[in-house]
Amino acid sequence: MAVNPTAGAGRGRVVATVLHDRLRRAGHRVTDLSGTDGAATAARLAARHDLEALVVVGGDGMVHLGAGATAGTGTPLGVVPVGTGNDFAAVLGLPDDPLEAVDRVVRALHDGTARTVDAIEVTGPHDPPRWVAGAVSAGLDAAVSARALGMRRPRGAARYTVAALAEIARFRAWDYALELTGLVDDGGLPGLTVHDDASATWQGRAAMVTAANIARIGGGIRVAPHALVDDGLLDVLVASVTSRTAAASIFPAMYAGAHTRRRDVHLLRARAVTIRPAPGTPASAGPPVAHGDGEALAALPLTARAVAGALHVLTSA
Numbered sequence: 415m416a417v418n419p420t421a422g423a424g425r426g427r428v429v430a431t432v433l434h435d436r437l438r439r440a441g442h443r444v445t446d447l448s449g450t451d452g453a454a455t456a457a458r459l460a461a462r463h464d465l466e467a468l469v470v471v472g473g474d475g476m477v478h479l480g481a482g483a484t485a486g487t488g489t490p491l492g493v494v495p496v497g498t499g500n501d502f503a504a505v506l507g508l509p510d511d512p513l514e515a516v517d518r519v520v521r522a523l524h525d526g527t528a529r530t531v532d533a534i535e536v537t538g539p540h541d542p543p544r545w546v547a548g549a550v551s552a553g554l555d556a557a558v559s560a561r562a563l564g565m566r567r568p569r570g571a572a573r574y575t576v577a578a579l580a581e582i583a584r585f586r587a588w589d590y591a592l593e594l595t596g597l598v599d600d601g602g603l604p605g606l607t608v609h610d611d612a613s614a615t616w617q618g619r620a621a622m623v624t625a626a627n628i629a630r631i632g633g634g635i636r637v638a639p640h641a642l643v644d645d646g647l648l649d650v651l652v653a654s655v656t657s658r659t660a661a662a663s664i665f666p667a668m669y670a671g672a673h674t675r676r677r678d679v680h681l682l683r684a685r686a687v688t689i690r691p692a693p694g695t696p697a698s699a700g701p702p703v704a705h706g707d708g709e710a711l712a713a714l715p716l717t718a719r720a721v722a723g724a725l726h727v728l729t730s731a
């Protein structure tokens with residue numbers, strides 16, 4: 415197991431004790447692989463290839479670490495949500511009561527039941543491949559994540575809201591060049607060039623480019639309301655919003671998923687997307703560092719690819 419003791423205002427530590435006890439009583443050998451921070455935990459997880467299963471306790475940041483350690487390996491992943499943002503757990507219908515979630519994990523391990531879902535493999539020219547469970551953000555939502563990660567106060571969901579207000583206040587749209595493969599829905603995006611082999615290219619100005627495996631990010635923002643976690647596809651949101659006023663109205667609309675009714679918001683569906691700054695964009699004016707599951711990934715360019723069935727999430731039928 416791996417725990418973020420700070421998640422949920424310290425609830426992570428308490429829930430982890432219960433989980434540890436329940437797993438031991440069920441006859442499992444339990445190793446606590448939690449580090450002193452996210453990077454230390456990731457390093458400890460990367461060194462273990464012998465786990466029967468990995469159970470993470472925390473928010474979407476811990477799901478990110480768990481996906482990184484288990485995606486594509488066949489090792490089942492258990493999730494006990496105690497964070498502020500528990501989007502992955504919510505989308506999978508896991509109990510939001512952490513003690514019920516512990517029960518579910520213990521029962522799934524006993525019964526050998528797991529749900530097979532997709533994950534996003536992220537590759538770029540400079541960094542090793544990374545796995546993302548929820549969504550890859552490369553626009554305003556990435557800037558908000560970066561700011562929220564750097565803030566100590568306020569805690570909880572309010573931190574994301576404060577970060578969003580600050581980023582909207584200094585917002586300027588970015589110029590992107592996108593390449594999509596395995597396109598099955600063009601989302602009505604003007605200027606998209608679609609080729610016979612189901613690839614497509616687009617260049618333009620946008621506030622958000624987000625490749626989503628699940629419907630929600632940031633603790634309930636319904637960024638891609640119809641995204642399915644097991645369709646082998648990414649829902650790619652392109653918000654061709656260029657003014658600060660429009661950016662300010664789009665963010666609150668996303669909580670209800672109402673942004674998709676706007677004519678300048680497009681949801682495409684494809685197997686993979688490569689996201690670059692448009693040619694000629696000076697580095698100082700380029701899009702922000704991409705984030706995945708609310709964690710920093712890498713500067714653009716990057717390719718996000720849906721990998722069908724990469725994750726086996728412990729849950730009972």
Ligand SMILES: Nc1ncnc2c1ncn2[C@@H]1O[C@H](COP(=O)(O)OP(=O)(O)OP(=O)(O)O)[C@@H](O)[C@H]1O
Nearest residue numbers: 418421422450451452472473474475476497498499
């Ligand atoms: N042992 C640890 N100590 C401190 N931070 C950790 C630890 N393990 C992971 N983290 C990091 O904490 C961050 C937030 O993690 P997580 O998503 O689990 O919680 P959260 O929902 O943001 O938490 P909170 O409820 O405190 O807002 C992530 O960047 C994660 O890597």
